[in-house]
Structure formats: C-alpha cells, structure tokens
Amino acid sequence: MDIMIKIFYAIISIIVATVYGLTLGGIVRKIYARAHGRFGPPVWQPFLDIIKTHGKRVSISHGIMFYLGPVFRFAGGLGTYLFIPVIFGSAIFSNFSIAGDLLLVMYFIFFGQLGMALGAGEGGHPYSPIGIARGLSQMTSFEVPFALSVIAIAIQYNTLNITTIVAAQQGGITNWTLFTNPLAVIAAMISLLGMNMHSPFSIVLAPQEIPIGPPIEMNSSFLATLQTNRGLFAAAKLVLFMNLYFGGATNLLIMVIKTFLIYMFSVFVGAAFPRFRPEQSMRFFLKWPTIIGIVAIIFIAYF
C-alpha cells in the first residue's frame, strides 16, 4: 500500500515537472526569438508540437531498437527525475530518492542517452550517429567539471545523499553551496551550459549542419515522446542543480523561481554566442572549467 501511494505521488510529481519543463521550453523559444528580433511562437508551442506530432497519420519504424530508443530516452528522463527529491521535506515530491544517492542520478542520466543513441543508430541515417558521436564526446568533456564539482560538494557535506545536501543548505542564503563553495558552483554551472546544449555548445542538434542530429529519423509518436521527455528532463536537471548548489526548494514556487533563474543562465549565454566547432567545445570544457573544478576540490579538501 505504501508503494502505491509512492507511485501515486510520483505520477503527480512527474506531471508537474513535465508541464513545467515544457512551459520553460516555450518561454525559452520566445526569448530566443526576441533576441533574434522575431516575434516567436506562443509559450505553449511545445504542447502543440507534441500533440501535432502524435497526430501524424504515418508512423515509421526502422526496427525494434529504433522503436525502443525513445522509450529508453523517456525512461531515462523519468528515472532521473524520480531519483531526485524535488522539494525538500515534501512527501509528494520526494519521489524514489530512497533508491539511491547522487551517483545514481548522475548515472541514470546516461540511461536515456545511451538508449536513445542506440535507437537513433538503428535509424540508419548518417546524421544520427554524427550527432551522437558529437553529443557523447561533449558529454565526456562537460562531465569532467561537473564530476569534480560533485566531488567537491561530497567532500564539503561528507555525503552523496541529495536530501542531506539540501538539508545542509537550509537556514539562509549564505548556507547555499553557491556561497560556501563558489568554485564548485562555477565549474558546475559551466558544465550546465554543455548539458543544456544551447549555443555555443549546440553541436548535437546543430540545425544548420546535421539537421537536428540524433532524432532525425524520429517521427510521429516517437518524436512526441522525445519532445515530452525534453521538458521533463530539463526540469530534472535544473532541480538537481538547484538542490546541489542553490539551497534546494521547500515549496513549488521557490522551485519554479530558482530553476527558472538557473535555466536563464544558459539561455542568456546561448542567445549571445555563436556555436563552437565540436573540438573547440571539448577543449573548452577540458580546460578552464576542469581547472576550476580541481581547484575547488583542492580548496575544499585541504584548506
């Protein structure tokens, strides 16, 4: 019975996060459009997109793995989200965080990426693997500063338990990791730019080069699944960052505000910079953010 309640809560939590994530996506498109001097689509455009792609008459599959790719991707988003306690102290939004700690979340992110990569790969279109190769490569490079930053906060709080980390940051803004361990936050925020794949790190979807890259063969419901996941997954990542670096949230409103602001960081950077070439992107992450991460660790561990 306990587990049923848990699942019920989880469903609520997921729906909230998905809706929020998709709305966020809409807002971002609007912002980009304004930055480009366009009017831009309505904020609810992502929802329209999902409905529209679902409604396609033709649905084409290239094989079982192709079919499962979006499923993997969505499962990855769901799982990542479910292993994060979203709102500190809330039973509804604590999800399944009892199953594992921060490491589980970090590695579960890969679940969706790997599955999607496999599914897209079976599509047989060369742009998919090109995009994936770029994406994986970039992932390895931004993962370094992020991992260093996570290690730094693991040292700082002596735990990998997200709830405990959030708890440690309660009681005033100065308790946030942002202020207690600024170097780690800088490293992580830079890697967040890569994770969110806005310019200058938009080498995976790269519309002008390899039109949307991995999902190029995805259509109808497959694409709709991916689009849904995009919202959820964005929300999950932002919540994770909020929990680790910005004191977490004790209610939904604070969560929305904080994650929105965190997201705006990469949006503003994205609107202002042109795209890197793949190797430039990788080099970038492996240089300064990595050094900042190392310094953060050394600083927190030995001083």
Next chain:
Amino acid sequence: MIFALILGFALLLIGIYGMLSQKNLIKIVIGFSIVDTGVHIIIVSIGYLRNRTAPILNSVVDLGKAAQQVVDPIPSVLVLTAIVIGLAVTALMLTFVVELYKKRNSLSIDDYQELKW
C-alpha cells in the same frame, strides 16, 4: 736464469707481434711458432738452477744427493711434451693454410672474413 727468461718473454712478444702484424697466413703460423718457442724457453729457464747439472743420473751425479745436484727435471720433461704438441698444432695449422690456399688461391688473412657479426 734471468736472461733466458727475458729472452723467452721477448720471443713471446715478438711472436704475438708477428701474428698481429703479418697478413700472410704462413707468417702468422710462424709467429705462432715463435710464441711457442718463447714459451718453451720460459719453461726451461724456470727449471734452471745455477751450478747444477742436467737431470741425468750418470757418473757426475751422486745418487744420494741427486736432488741437490741436478736442475729441476720436471720443466725439462714438460718442455719435451710441449714441443711435440706445438709441432702438431703448427703442422695442423699449415695443413689448413694449404687447404685454404687451394680453395681461394690467397694467403692473406683478409680474404677469409666472410664469417662475421
């Protein structure tokens, strides 16, 4: 007898010098022979004791005091054997030289260095 010893060593060195400086196979063998002779002289000189007679038990030697009156006989005996052996080696060397000459029509040691490294 120190002179003989020096002579022996001198011959030894001359022989070695000859072996090292002469290109002609026969001359090398001669060099070897000179080394041999030098060694033989050294052997004999080592056994020599001043004012003593040859180690032959004849009327000159008093049988009871033979050990005090004769030179050490052993080196003399050894040298005989060594000479024989030296002869055999020299002869064999010369045989090889002849055979080599038959094969290649040359007596220069420089012509026999295909085997190397």
Next chain:
Amino acid sequence: MVNPIYIIILSLLAGFLLSIFDKGGRKLSLTVFYSVLTFNVFVIADWFYRFAILGVSTLTINTAGFSAPLSINLQLGMLESFVLLFANLAGLLSAIYLIKKFKESKISSLILYLILIMGVNGLVMTRDLFNMFVFLEILSISTFALTILTKNKKSLSAGFKYMIAGGVASTFFLLGVIFVYYFSGNLNLEFISSNDFTNYGLIGVFLLAIGIFIELKPFPANGWALDVYESVNSGIVAIIAVVNSAAIIFVLYKILPLLPTVYLSVFTGMGIVTYIFSNLVGIRQSNPKRLLGYSSVAQMGLLAASLFYTTKLGVSQNISFLIAGGIFINHFIAKALLFWIAGIVKKNNIKDWSVLRNNIPLLILFGISLLALSGLPPFPGFWAKWEMVKVFVGSKYYIGLSAILVGSLLEAFYLFRWFGYTTKNKLNKETMEQVQFSQIFPIIVFVLILFFTSFWIMTNVYSLNYFNYLPLVAIFGMFLISFLRSKVKAIISIAAVVLYGYFLFPLGMSIQLLFGIIFIIGSGIVIISTINRKNTGKGFYGFLLMMIFGMGNLIIAESFLAFFINWEFMTIAAYLLILRGKRAKIPAIVFITFSLAGAYFILAGFGYMPNIANNGAIINTIGTIKIPLMAMILMIIGFLVKSASFGAHIWIPGAYAEAEDDVTPFFSSMFSKTGIFGIILLAISFIKQTPDFDLFYWLGWLGAISAIVGAFLATFQEDVKKLMAYSSMSQLGYIIVSISLLSHLGWISGLYLTLNHFMFKAMIFIAIAGVIYRTGTRQMYKMGGLIKKMPLSFITVLIGIIAISGVPPLSGFGSKWLLYNSLIEKGWFLQAGVFFFASAVSFLYLYRMIHSIFLGQMKYEHQNIKESPIWYLIPQVIFIIGIMAISMYPNLIIQPLNTIVGNYFNSSIVIDGYNVTSSLGYWNGNMVMYVTMGVFAVPLILLLLINGRTQTVKQFNIVYAAERPESPQTTHFAHNMFSHYYKALGGLTKPRIQSFWNYVSEGTNSLAGLFRQIYSGNGQTYILHIILYIVAIYFIMGV
C-alpha cells in the same frame, strides 16, 4: 665395475687400430667405433650409479704404480661421473647422428672423434695440471681437425681462426701451468693450495685461469668461436658447444680453489658481461647456427659466472650444484638438440625455418628445446635461475642480477622470435628431405632425458605438490588424444576443468573462491564456445588446459616457487595460444617478451621474499610475513605487466586481436585477472603488516591513468578486438585503483568489478567472436546493421555495454557506486575525478562498437548472414543470466564480498535488505531495478497503445535530404567516428608509450648492431681481442 682408465686406454687403442680395422671394411671399423663409445657410456653410467645411488666414495686412480704427486692421478667422483656421463652420452648420440657422414668420410674422422671423446674424459678426470694441458691439446687438436669434417671454405677459415685463437689460449694456459709449478713446486692439484701464491705468484694462477677462461669464449674475445659454430657440421658443433665446453668448464671448476677472491669477482663479472652481451648481439642474428653460437657463448658465461660466484660466496653445495648443474644440463641438452635440429633443417636463415612445419614431431621437439633453453619451467635451467636469483639477492649483487635477467630476456626474445618465424612464416612448397632415424633418435633420447631431469628436480629437490604437475599432465594428455575431434576434446576439457575445480578448490567464503569461480567455472563456460571449432584443433586444448590449470594453481599454490612455476606455465600456454592466430607472429613475440620481462620482475621480487610457512595456500599465509618494499615494487611491476597497465599496455591490442577469436575471452576475462590476483596477494601482506611506504597510493594513480588512457585508446580503434582490448586495460585500471585503496569498501568494489568485468568481457568477446566468424572481418566499419541478422548477439553486446558503462540498473552501476564511494571515503578525490572522466569516455568506445557493428546501414555482402552459431550463444546466455541475477539481486554478490573482505578489514557498509549504505551514500539495487522497469514499461506500453499504426520500413528508406542515396551502405557512419575528439585532444594523442617502446627496441637493436661490429671476421683481430682482453682483465684484477 670397470676402472675408468680403460676409457682412455681403450679409446686410444681403438683410435690407433681403427685404420687397420678399416681395411676390413667400414662396417667393422664403425662397429668398433660405436662399441667403444657405448662402452664409455656404460662404464661411466655404472660409476655414476655407484656414486649417486650407492654412495660409493670418490675413486682415485694412480698411474704407473706410484701415488701422486709422483705420478699422474685421475679422480672420478660424483661430479666427474656426472659430467662425463653427459659428455659420453652426447658423444655417442652425436656419433649416431653423424653415422651417415661417418660411413662416407675418411677413417681419420672416426679416429679424431674417438680421440676427442678420450681427451674429454681425460681432461675431466685428471688432477695433474700439466696433464690437463696435454689433454686440452689433444682435445683441441682433434677438434680443430674435425671442424673440417665437412670441408668447405667457410669451415676451413673458421677452423684456422679457431686454431690460432685456441693456440694462443693454450699458450697462456701452459705458461700458467709452469708458473704455478714454479711457485708451488707441484703440478698436482691435491698438493697446491692458494696459499702458495703471493704477489708475483699470482701471475701463475692468473695465466692459468685466463687461459681456460679464454677457452670458454668470453665476450668480446670470442669471434673465432662464433665462426666455428656457424660453419662447422652440426653434429660436430653439437660436440664443440656442449661436450668440449663441459670439459673446459670442469677444468675451471677444478682450479677454482686456487683463485683468490678478487679473481672470482672479476670472472663473475666477465661471465655476466658475456651473458648479457652475447645475448644482445644475438638479437641481430639470422643464421640459426650462429645464433645458437651466441646463445652457447652466453650460457657458458652464465655457467662460469654462477660457478665463480657461488664459490666466492661459499654457498652450500646443494644450492651451487643446483644452480651450476641446472644451467649445465639445460645448456648441454638444449643446445645439442638445437644444433642437431639445425643440421636437419639445413636452412641458413631463421626466417626460412617454416619448412619445419612439414615435420610436426620435429617442430614439437624444436619447441621443447627452445623452451628449455629459455630457462622456463619445468626445465632445469628454470630451477637454476630461481636459486640463482635468491643467491644474488641474498648477497646484494643487484647489478649482476639485473644483467642476468636482462640477458635472459634477450635470449628468450630471439629464441621465441625464431619459433615465431618457424610457425608463422609463409610455408613455401618445398618439402623437407626425409629425416633419418639416426638423426631423430639422439634428439628423442635427449628430450626424454631432459624431461626426466626436470621431473626429477620437481619431485626430488622441491617435492612440489601434485597439482603443480597438472598443467604439464594436461598438455601431455591432450597430446595423446590429439587425433580426436575438436568437439570431443572440448567436452573432455570441460570435464577436466570441472573435476579440477571440484577436487582442488576450497569452498569457504574467501578470495580463493571468488577467483576460483572466475578462473575455473568461467573457463568451463567459455570452453563451450570452442565446441564450434571444425577441425581437430591439434594442440589447442592442451595449451588451453595448461593455461587454465596454471591460473587455477596460482590460487592454491602453497609456496612462492609453486606460484611462480604456475605463473610461467600459464604464460607459456598463453603464448602458444596467441601464436595459433593467423597473423600472430609479432603480437606473440611482443606478448612473450613483455610477459617474461614481467615474470623476471616477479622472480627478482620473490628473491627478496622472506620464507613463508608452508601450510596452505600462500594467499592465506602471506599475511604472516612482511614483504620488503623492494620485493613489493618489483612484483607489482610484474603483475601490472600481466594486467596491461599503463606503460606496459602495448602488448594487449596485438595479442588480444590476433589470438583466435574464441581464445580472446580467456585472455580478457581470466588471464588478465591473474595480475589482479597477484596484487591482492601482495596487498594482503601489506595491510596485515605495518607498511613503511604507501606504495599503493602511487599504484592507485597508475590505475587511474590506465583507466583514462585505456578508454581513450579504445575510442580511437577501428578494430573491434583492439577496442575491447584497450577497454580491458581501462577496466583493469578501475580494479587496480580499488584494490589499492586498501579499504573495506575499496576491496568490495575491486572484487565486484573483477567479477563483473569477467562476465561482461567474456560475453562481449564471445559475441564478437560470433560476429567475426560470420562476417570475416574485425574492422568495425566494414560491418553495420547486423542487429537484424544477429539479434541475440546484439542483446549480449547491449547488456555487456550497459554493464561496462555503469548505467543503472545493471550490475555495472553497483561497481561504479562502490568505486566512487570508496574513493571519496578514502580521500582520493582527484582520482575519483579521473574515473568519472574515464567512465564517461567509455561511452564513446562502447557506442562506437555497438553502433558500427549492429546499427546503421548494413553492407550488401552481409544480407544473407546468419546468427552466431549455437555454441557461441550458450555461454553468452549463461553470462547474461549471471549479470541479470546480480543486477536484480545485488546481495547475491555484495553479501559474500562483504564476508570475504571482512577477513581483512572492518566492515564499513551496512547491508539492510537490498539497501547498501556506506559512510557517504546509499544504493538499493533491487529498487533501482524495479523503478527502471517501471519507468521503462510505462512509456513502452503507452507507445504501443498509441502508436499501433507503425509500419516498419526497409533498411535504405531514410530521409536523406529527400533522396534515396545511390549506395546507402556508404552512409554508414563508422570510420574514424571520433575524429573531432582526436582533434580536440591535440598533442595528447601522440602514442608516446608506443614510441618509447619503439625507441627501446630500436635502441637495443642498434646497440646489438654496434657491438657485433667487433666480430669483424678477421682472424688477426680476434687474436688482438684475446690479447687485449687478457691485458684488460689483468689490470682490472690489479694483480
């Protein structure tokens, strides 16, 4: 009981009479000839039996009715009879080998041969210095004359050089004799003592010793000898190389008591110099007989050095006999065998020896001889080396020790390279001429003696436990049933492995059990895939079982020696298995060179080890001793080579890739774990005893570097097996780091990783073996889209890569979780960062592999390909079940590991149900699995419900800019997939380690090329070498 003097008398007599007998026909003279040789063998064998078994005391024979010093006396004791037994036996066998030649040649050859053998007998037995000179000359002259048994220009000129050099050497010996006489007043060894020589008197001893030493062909004054080895008839060279040398070394042994200590040191040094430099120069040699010449010279140097050194130290007789005797027998038998074989093969370049493949029995004998000569177990040279290292370490003679080990490595290198050429070079149409029985007979006799001696040493000297024989029994047993079909042999092998595990393995919760599962059960499963072999696969199962038993024995070995011999058995077997690959010539030689180098490090390390109580497996007793730091470092280097850590990793890609496809799983999954086992072995002692120096901290860094470098190397491979090979390197880096943590959590994570790596690597390699079996290529970009044709293999690879990459919910995540927790707990933060990076990079190569092979566009030629054969699929399924089981129920593995590691550390984790809690975090594998299944099932079901209208399209139906590509298969994106990353890494991608080893090998080669220039081929130069050598030694000794 025949007085041994009759050997001399009869030989002389027969020698003189032979020419008369010959008038009665060659048959008669040959009969007399062989009768005398046989007579000699029997007389000496009889005496040897008396001395060795009955314990008769040493026999002294006085001649001419006087006792010494008035007469010349001969002495025949245990040692003399031992040397003479071999000498006479070799004399007889080589005569049999030469029978065809002897039938045709002049009678003088027979006479000379007989006189030669007589000279050897005399030389060994006589106790009189001058008599020694005489016998030496008899021996020399007859040898000189015999060099031209096959008369040609080469043998003539070699013979001439030999004579000149020999003449000079014996001149010095004679001078020495006479000076010794002058100063001591005696010629009989019994009556001369080293006290007779002071100041100037030492000159006599010096000349005596140097004269003999020159006869032993020390480097660099040995050019003449090499020419002889190269050009003279093989049967005679066998005699020169072994019988003459044996006699001369025995003379050296006899005059040893006269030498002052400083001489012993210098001569030891010179012997070692000879050993290392001759072997060095040998690596540039391509003429087999000259190569053997270098090896002979080297071995004599080693033998002399060991004699001098043990005498100098006053090592106990048993040990010094074992060392010198071991080297002696080893060299004696192996060298004779190889010269005989060289005489049969008659190819003047080792690259042409592939012709030997026409005669498999001879090839096997050849291989055995090479193994023996390389000093590998169970052959006598191995035991000698083992004891020698102990002596050298015990006396802190490190330069000598390293020189000997380097020399051994060089020697093994050129011998194995030769074997590689023989087995792998192109076989031309030419056939070998019929081998006569008379030629093969001596070889077989000597090989039998070799095995008998090895067996005798194993049982009587070391009394090793019976299971240590199993690797040999396996290879022999499989040899006997080699005619059976491969399938039958596979089943027999599985049965053998199962029985072996059942009877020998302790089932308690211990590290032994864990590695037992990996080595034994794992092997049993992987063997199933070999059932697919079509042919009889001669040799394969023998080597395989040898390797498996060797690995298994490591776990239950009860002494360091047992551990090490099994280590070597395993290595040899692995080498032979790799060599079976089609293009494995170079990888195999790289493998064996690295492995032996590693083994020598381990050997040196064992030299430093304190004694260990002999009660039970060393893995259980090692905690009671404190291992010296030096031993620890040396052995860790050795173990790291086996697990292909950074720096020594260049052997893996070739070895893994070129080994047969169904063999590679054994290497990756099990064989590489032996290095891990070794490190654990050392670590157990390290944690039980208080360490002086935190070696494992640095080992941890090395593991981290291996992990990241291996991952990147794998990323840039096109060859799927090389990719997985580097992946193994990377994964073993994870294991090494977690073992190095020396903490409870670290070890759990290390052992967990070990088990996990074992399973996923085995299944991926088997799946890949199936793919290669079907497609016939290892280049990934030549495949593609195989998911449609080989779905089961795809699933295996998929599960494998999920398990490697550490993506939840499969078992890989557990290992990652444990690893990071333990690293952070220990405070190894930066290392943890490196591992995050490495594990991210692993996605690159894993995706590259699965995509390039199974996804994307299929090639036309693979349209009709089938799924892997059933025999490949069975083990895959077993491993999938294993992985899924421990993923779903992590307690199956975490609980036992907690218990096992609890023997060494206090527990640092709490296991509550499926919830594992460390000091940092928590993980509930079971719940993760259920959540994952849930979040996977929901979208899937939704998609299935909503998306019922899906239609599947054909392969080439893609949105390629609204056009169907002309040749869709060319759009498969696989070649050079991560070029951008390669670019991004810039200078970091330079293969520095590869270049480093290339420099090492080129440098060694050039050095060899440089040193062999001294062998100019000019007889005069050789004399100069001798003279200069004598002068140099004279000054070094500072007489």
